[in-house]
Amino acid sequence: MTEDSKSTNIVWHQAQVSQSDRETQVGHKGAVLWFTGLSGSGKSTIANAVEAALHDRGCRTYVLDGDNIRHGLNKNLGFSDEDRQENIRRIGEVTKLFCDAAVLTLTAFISPFQSDRDAVRELAGDRFIEVFVNTPIEICEQRDPKGLYQKARAGEIPEFTGISSPYEAPESPEIDVHTDEQSIEECAQQVVDYLVTNQFISA
Amino acid sequence: MTEDSKSTNIVWHQAQVSQSDRETQVGHKGAVLWFTGLSGSGKSTIANAVEAALHDRGCRTYVLDGDNIRHGLNKNLGFSDEDRQENIRRIGEVTKLFCDAAVLTLTAFISPFQSDRDAVRELAGDRFIEVFVNTPIEICEQRDPKGLYQKARAGEIPEFTGISSPYEAPESPEIDVHTDEQSIEECAQQVVDYLVTNQFISA
Numbered sequence: 329m330t331e332d333s334k335s336t337n338i339v340w341h342q343a344q345v346s347q348s349d350r351e352t353q354v355g356h357k358g359a360v361l362w363f364t365g366l367s368g369s370g371k372s373t374i375a376n377a378v379e380a381a382l383h384d385r386g387c388r389t390y391v392l393d394g395d396n397i398r399h400g401l402n403k404n405l406g407f408s409d410e411d412r413q414e415n416i417r418r419i420g421e422v423t424k425l426f427c428d429a430a431v432l433t434l435t436a437f438i439s440p441f442q443s444d445r446d447a448v449r450e451l452a453g454d455r456f457i458e459v460f461v462n463t464p465i466e467i468c469e470q471r472d473p474k475g476l477y478q479k480a481r482a483g484e485i486p487e488f489t490g491i492s493s494p495y496e497a498p499e500s501p502e503i504d505v506h507t508d509e510q511s512i513e514e515c516a517q518q519v520v521d522y523l524v525t526n527q528f529i530s531a
Numbered sequence: 532m533t534e535d536s537k538s539t540n541i542v543w544h545q546a547q548v549s550q551s552d553r554e555t556q557v558g559h560k561g562a563v564l565w566f567t568g569l570s571g572s573g574k575s576t577i578a579n580a581v582e583a584a585l586h587d588r589g590c591r592t593y594v595l596d597g598d599n600i601r602h603g604l605n606k607n608l609g610f611s612d613e614d615r616q617e618n619i620r621r622i623g624e625v626t627k628l629f630c631d632a633a634v635l636t637l638t639a640f641i642s643p644f645q646s647d648r649d650a651v652r653e654l655a656g657d658r659f660i661e662v663f664v665n666t667p668i669e670i671c672e673q674r675d676p677k678g679l680y681q682k683a684r685a686g687e688i689p690e691f692t693g694i695s696s697p698y699e700a701p702e703s704p705e706i707d708v709h710t711d712e713q714s715i716e717e718c719a720q721q722v723v724d725y726l727v728t729n730q731f732i733s734a
Binding site for chain 2: 344345349350353354376379380383386388389390391392396400401404414418421422424425426428429431451
């Protein structure tokens with residue numbers, strides 16, 4: 329190794345690929361689509377439908393949900409208030425990284441507290457898009473795909489959101505979808521339209 | 532919403548975009564290039580050079596390093612043995628997610644312990660590529676870009692890797708680069724060549 333190439337180390341380190349470089353490469357912005365809503369509201373279903381639609385358009389996409397987070401990054405967290413907050417904090421930090429990587433990142437977590445969601449918004453800035461999956465609890469409980477409401481009503485699950493623990497509806501979500509009135513396809517289309525209108529992706 | 536579209540919720544949830552779908556879209560595999568080596572060995576420099584080369588080829592890339600991890604996801608961790616282990620564990624879990632998103636993920640952390648690196652290898656399976664930045668400590672200390680060795684020698688930094696805390700060199704790294712003998716460009720090319728030879732990316 330020559331003295332010259334040694335001295336270029338610093339310069340090389342500076343020559344990083346930036347978020348802007350990655351966005352130019354892929355042709356869309358990085359963003360965080362933060363789906364929030366009750367258990368059974370349809371968060372994962374819609375997030376996956378949106379991801380499929382975006383993928384078909386050639387976008388970089390990724391969905392973070394209980395399946396890939398609770399058994400991985402956050403497997404050492406429980407359900408205390410402190411751990412729930414740390415759960416959302418870590419997810420928020422990961423979405424920031426994915427956003428920096430120019431990925432349209434979709435998250436599907438109940439995330440019942442406004443303060444936790446606001447903290448993530450703070451991180452992601454104008455790349456944060458709050459999607460309220462606004463399904464009445466009666467419908468969620470009727471669907472009860474995992475039988476959780478039944479268990480919660482029987483007292484088998486303490487602090488279950490909507491039953492024995494509060495859900496704080498978003499105060500001013502960027503997107504509000506109603507799965508009791510719209511089909512999954514319509515909800516997904518509404519999200520995609522928002523991204524186009526707000527120039528995260530091209531038409 | 533019709534009864535029909537309600538009943539398709541489960542099907543929609545199943546219709547997820549997979550790692551394989553994303554890899555087909557982008558034309559290369561997801562992988563974890565785990566750079567390990569002493570402070571000042573050149574991990575970040577080479578990782579950034581490799582990222583630039585891969586980005587120029589149109590690959591999806593991202594670098595995780597102290598800059599974007601220590602002040603974000605892992606800002607609530609210190610430098611105790613337990614926290615150092617948790618630091619690497621979380622980074623490993625994040626690389627697994629990026630790898631699933633079909634991103635060529637590069638990490639630049641000292642990661643001195645074989646057991647921690649092996650745990651990440653366990654997570655990422657055959658997508659894990661250990662890159663040993665094999666720079667003698669004398670060279671690292673001579674470079675000392677952040678003045679850390681000087682502080683460590685003065686006793687101002689406890690448990691400094693290579694001085695007062697061990698560095699366990701990789702037992703069988705996939706790639707071994709020597710910044711005391713090779714230029715940064717040569718080291719970066721060696722990594723890119725490995726990816727081509729092992730069909731992570733096309734030639």
